[in-house]
Amino acid sequence: MAAETRERLLEAARECLLSDGHANLSTRRVADRAGAPLSQIHYHFGGRQGLLLALLAQQNEQLLQRQETMYGAEEPLWRRYEQACAFLRDDLASGYVRMLQEMIAAGWTDTAIGTEVSGLLRGWFDLLERVVREAADELGDLGPFSPRSIAALVGLAFMGGESMLLLGDSWEADVFDALELVGAALKAHGA
Numbered sequence: 001m002a003a004e005t006r007e008r009l010l011e012a013a014r015e016c017l018l019s020d021g022h023a024n025l026s027t028r029r030v031a032d033r034a035g036a037p038l039s040q041i042h043y044h045f046g047g048r049q050g051l052l053l054a055l056l057a058q059q060n061e062q063l064l065q066r067q068e069t070m071y072g073a074e075e076p077l078w079r080r081y082e083q084a085c086a087f088l089r090d091d092l093a094s095g096y097v098r099m100l101q102e103m104i105a106a107g108w109t110d111t112a113i114g115t116e117v118s119g120l121l122r123g124w125f126d127l128l129e130r131v132v133r134e135a136a137d138e139l140g141d142l143g144p145f146s147p148r149s150i151a152a153l154v155g156l157a158f159m160g161g162e163s164m165l166l167l168g169d170s171w172e173a174d175v176f177d178a179l180e181l182v183g184a185a186l187k188a189h190g191a
Contacts, residue, residue, distance in 0.1 A: 002044075005040055005044070006044045008034040008035065009034045009041060010054065010055050011034070012030045012033035012034035013025070013051050013055045014099065015033060016029055016030050017098075017099050017102060018095040018098055022052070022106045027041050027047070027048045027051065030051065049110070052103065052106075053103075053112075055099070056099065056116070056117065059099065060100075060120045063087075063091065063096060064124060064127065066087065067087070067124070070084070070087070071130075071131045076186075076191065077135045077186050078183050078186035078187035078191055080131075081183040081186055082180070082183045084158075085179050085183065088158065088161070088176075089176075092162075097166065098166060100117075100162070103117050121155075121159075125151050125152060125155045128150075129148050132147035132148075132150045132151050133147045138190070154182070157178070157179060158179065
């Protein structure tokens with residue numbers, strides 16, 4: 001029962017965050033939407049901040065595991081990269097990208113949120129670095145770039161693209177064209 005209440009609260013928080021944004025998110029509204037007493041948010045999460053961080057951590061863990069599975073597959077790198085671009089479309093549709101960007105923005109003024117979000121994002125960049133390291137044999141000389149710097153460039157390109165996509169449809173073609181060109185370059189290079 002407690003686990004079920006916790007999950008209902010997390011789902012209600014996700015819905016409220018997506019509809020109202022971080023600044024307007026009300027724990028009372030979350031509790032009402034979940035059909036739970038307000039006290040349950042404090043019991044399970046310690047308050048609003050804990051609820052939002054738990055929500056982000058839950059979503060992040062699921063999607064990072066998905067990426068690890070995908071990048072661990074025995075497919076050419078270009079095909080796995082194309083799948084990452086397709087996952088971005090899925091993550092936009094699910095609301096995860098909006099939730100992540102809302103929490104990044106909240107982290108600019110709330111150091112506890114910023115520290116937590118930064119730690120969660122580090123998992124994505126570490127995964128990308130492992131992928132680049134593993135692919136270095138296929139890619140050949142990386143020139144002045146280290147696997148870590150390439151991972152940073154790729155990860156930041158996706159994050160910047162996410163920000164622009166949230167501003168409206170006018171960015172969709174530009175963002176996806178740019179990101180997908182990297183996959184085409186990998187394919188042409190035989191990676």
